[in-house]
Amino acid sequence: MKLIDGKQIATDIKKEIAQEVREMVEAGAKQPHLAAILVGHDGGSETYVAFKIKDCEEVGFKSSLVRFEDDVTEEELLAKVHELNNDTDVDGFIVQLPLPKHISEQKIIEAIDPRKDVDGFHPINVGRMVIGLPCFVSATPDGIVELLKRYKIETSGKDCVVVGRSNIVGRPMSVLMSQKAINATVTVAHSRTKDLKELCASADILIAALGAPEFIKGDMVKEGAVVIDVGTTRVKSDQTKSGFKLKGDVAFDEVAHKCSYITPVPGGVGPMTRVALLKNTLLAAKKEIYK
Ligand code: GUN
Numbered sequence: 001m002k003l004i005d006g007k008q009i010a011t012d013i014k015k016e017i018a019q020e021v022r023e024m025v026e027a028g029a030k031q032p033h034l035a036a037i038l039v040g041h042d043g044g045s046e047t048y049v050a051f052k053i054k055d056c057e058e059v060g061f062k063s064s065l066v067r068f069e070d071d072v073t074e075e076e077l078l079a080k081v082h083e084l085n086n087d088t089d090v091d092g093f094i095v096q097l098p099l100p101k102h103i104s105e106q107k108i109i110e111a112i113d114p115r116k117d118v119d120g121f122h123p124i125n126v127g128r129m130v131i132g133l134p135c136f137v138s139a140t141p142d143g144i145v146e147l148l149k150r151y152k153i154e155t156s157g158k159d160c161v162v163v164g165r166s167n168i169v170g171r172p173m174s175v176l177m178s179q180k181a182i183n184a185t186v187t188v189a190h191s192r193t194k195d196l197k198e199l200c201a202s203a204d205i206l207i208a209a210l211g212a213p214e215f216i217k218g219d220m221v222k223e224g225a226v227v228i229d230v231g232t233t234r235v236k237s238d239q240t241k242s243g244f245k246l247k248g249d250v251a252f253d254e255v256a257h258k259c260s261y262i263t264p265v266p267g268g269v270g271p272m273t274r275v276a277l278l279k280n281t282l283l284a285a286k287k288e289i290y291k
Contacts, residue, residue: 001256001257001258001259001260001261001262002151002260002261002262003256003261003262003263003264004147004151004228004261004262004263004264004268005267005268006143006147006263006264006267006268006269006270006271006272007266007267007271009146009147009150009271009272010143010271010272010274010275011271013146013275013278013279014055014058014059014275014278017059017275017278017279017282018058018059018060020282021059021060021061021282022060024285024286025060029285030089030285031060031061031062032060032061032062032091032092032281032282032284032285033061033062033063033064033089033090033091033092033281033285034052034056034061034062034063034064034090034091034092034093034094034118034277034278034281035063035064035065035066035084035087035090035092035093035094036049036052036053036063036064036065036066036093036094036095036096037066037067037068037077037080037081037084037093037094037095037096038065038066038067038068038096039067039068039069039070039072039077039095039096039099039100039103040068040069040070040100041070042098043234043244044234045096045097045098047242048096049065049096051274052094052274052277053065055274055275055277055278056278056281059278061278061281062089064090066080066084068080070100071100072100072103073102073103074102074103074104074107074108077095077099077103077108078107078108078111081095081108081111081112082111084116085111085112085113085116090116091116091118091281091284091285092116092117092118092136092280092281092284092285093112093116093118094118094119094277095108095109095112095119109121109122109123110122110123114136114290115284115289115290116284117136118136118277118280118281118284119136119138119139119277119280120135120136120137120138120139120142120172120280121138121167121168125137126138126167126172129172129175129176130175132179132180134288134289134290135289136280136283136284136289137172137176137276137280138168138169138172138276139273139274139276139277139280140168140169140173140209140230140269140272140273140276141169141172141173141176142176142276142279142280143269143271143272143273143275143276144173144207144228144230144269144272145176145182146272146275146276147228147263147268147269147272148182148226151261153205153226153261155177155182155183155184155205156182156183156184157183157184157185158184158185158204158205159184159185159187159202159203159204159205160174160177160184160185160186160187160203160204160205160206160207161186161187161189161199161200161202161203161205161206161207162174162177162186162187162188162189162207162209163189163190163196163200163206163207163208163209163210163215163216163249164189164190164207164208164209164210164211164230165188165190166209166211169209169230170188170190170207170209170210171188173207173209174186174188177205177207184204184205187199187203190210196220197219197220200216200220200221201219201220201221201222202222203221203222203225204222204224204225204226205225205226205228206220206221206222206225206226206227206228207228207230208227208228208229208230208231208248208249208250209230209231209249210231210249211231211233211249212231212233212249213231213233213235213247213248213249214247214248214249214250214251214252215231215249215250215251216229216249216250216251216255217251217254217255218251218254218255218258220255221255221258221259222258223258224258224259224260225258225259225260226259226260226261226262227250227255227259227261227262227263228262228263228268228269229248229249229250229252229262229263229264229265229268229269230248230249230269231247231248231249231250231265232246232247232248232265232266232269232270233246233247233248233249234246234247235247246265246266246270247265248264248265248268250262250265252264252265
């Protein structure tokens, strides 16, 4: 069994990005600039956005954090999105999800200029991804593809089962795995899937993205499978300083010894998700997707 060290790969990629930024700036370009909109004070969202800002500093990007309270109106948020769309210094921006219930997330996402949508959530980017055109790919699927590539994991002709069909992870992941660069045969499983255990146990590559801690047990995994654990459920813990720890969707101790490769939680997919946002911001700054 080989542990996929997402933390190490993410550190390597961050170094590559930092080097490229230094060269760009030395050649006279402006610093890439990522802005983040954060609404309210949800603990998870606060942590994720703080990491995104820290990552920007580490690679030499400029970053801006725009904060609103929970009672912000949809109109106020849309006005800020339009302002960032028109701000020529901002290369890309994100609106941290989830948003309060009185705001339509879809309306906000669709208001973002696709050329600045470094989360890759806008239907234009999603649609372009589906038909294989240059686009911003959402961060978690992009990070997973990068891990498979850097570990030179054979994907061509393999049976891949993606558990979960969210717009952010499962759905785009299934599309990417079936594309010509990867060539896997993909099944998307979800809450209504029949015989889920048998299906998972038939997978050469199992991608667990359902957000249910330790859902994938030892008897759901084939000997020699590649297992990618996307789960990051925050559970209370008295063993950590923050009072929380992350739990994956895979029961690691039961599953790991059966795998050829497996991602740990934390330190697997998570750091790659963070680095994928930096990659997209650099692409936006270089105008490489939408010329
Ligand atoms: N909430 C959970 N994951 C994400 C993400 O990747 N981007 C944004 N904007 N919000 C999130």
